[in-house]
Amino acid sequence: MANQDGVTRREFVTSATGAAVGALVAGQGAIAAVQAKRRYAIVGTGVRAIGMWGRPILRDYPDLVELVGLCDINPLRVEVAKRQMGATCPTYTNFDDMLTKAKPDVVMVTTVDAFHSQYLVRAMERGVDVMTEKPMVIDEMQCRAVLDAEKKTGRKIVVTHNYRYAPKHQKIKELLMGGEIGRITSVDFTWFLDTTHGADYFRRWHRLRAKSSSLWVHKASHHFDLVNWWIDGEPVQVSALGSLANYGKSGPFRHTNCRSCPHKDKCSFYWDINKSPNLVALYNDCESADGYQRDGCVFKEDIDIFDTMNAVVKYSNGVNMSYSVNTFMPVEGYYLAFNGTKGRLEVRDYERQAWDPGEETGMYVMKSFGKRIKIDVPPEGGEGHGGGDQRLRDLIFKKIDAPAHMRLPDSRAGAMSCLTGIAARKSIDEGRPIKIADLVKFA
């Protein structure tokens, strides 16, 4: 049977992203009717806007989506971004101006984290639905403002938590939902960021609490969202510890940025941005407008976030979690275990290291008083974050009818993923456990 665009269900599923999306929708009712082209505008035109949204929108969904405006405070970068996306729409440096002239149905927010909330609120006040990159907000005041605006205006917020859509993460969700380990009692979660990816956060705005809140929110909100979703719970209380042990003031020497650094021959973190013509065009060539150096020194004295973080989190359904993230590791990936009344689900994910780990993801269900069962981990199936980016875009733009647990994350999910990290940072600052209900009250 063909849908309104004359595409059969079979053609649609196979042409979407192949097996991964096919698996997502298998057995799940019909595809939602295809609607008229939706008008999308983007605010914040850095690499994420280009690679995750602008370019794929134009490449993969030309019949479903129209890109009607791009906005950034840097007038040079917004033009480079437009070129790198291959877009033809108008560009703006004033957000209100874009809303008035481009008349989008939906605004995608991909700015620096600290500014997500102001654009979400403004767009909703102007009657426009919004999608935002994580984190939705960086503190509890922003969280309240966004939730209030959503309630007042009746507009819709989608938080694009792409990690949920990696096939291996969906597999974990299904094993837990299937009761393989009984009732979940606790979670052990250890995330490793390596000397490439981890260091990159200390080169740019993420290094400042005022811009990112810290990696407790910028990075860990990914992980906290996964846990909330996996265990079907919400955080209640957080205790945390953190330090800046390797970057910032802890470094042996420093300079403004790598390009002009006198220490480049002896610095293990030296990074040559000139090897990437796209990054040179998007950042170096636009520095004159805002002073944003993409290759900033990881040992700058103004770095005020943590590089070493540990937390204990209590959840609404009685689950406890011990969590850590370290940012200068020889490995990228994670150790994850769910302990339950009938066993344990253990996962070791090897994303990047200088040796062959044998397998990329090892997943095992260990039955109490029983056997260890090796789980077949589904292949990535698509581009970006284990195929999650592509599957998420398909869900958003093709309006695939997904099962309830795979539907798009809403503002409550966005809030809960951020509030765990906001509470963790506050717990370190104040040296005490922080209750989520003391930050934001939910009905």
Ligand SMILES: NC(=O)c1ccc[n+]([C@@H]2O[C@H](COP(=O)([O-])OP(=O)(O)OC[C@H]3O[C@@H](n4cnc5c(N)ncnc54)[C@H](O)[C@@H]3O)[C@@H](O)[C@H]2O)c1
């Ligand atoms: N979900 C994911 O896996 C994922 C991955 C990468 C980035 N992100 C998120 O995407 C967002 C953008 O990240 P990025 O790596 O592209 O950063 P970036 O620094 O490359 O780009 C941010 C852009 O925002 C612009 N900007 C800064 N302040 C602004 C303001 N007040 N108004 C309008 N524009 C402003 C900057 O000029 C820049 O062009 C971040 O929120 C980040 O957390 C998510």
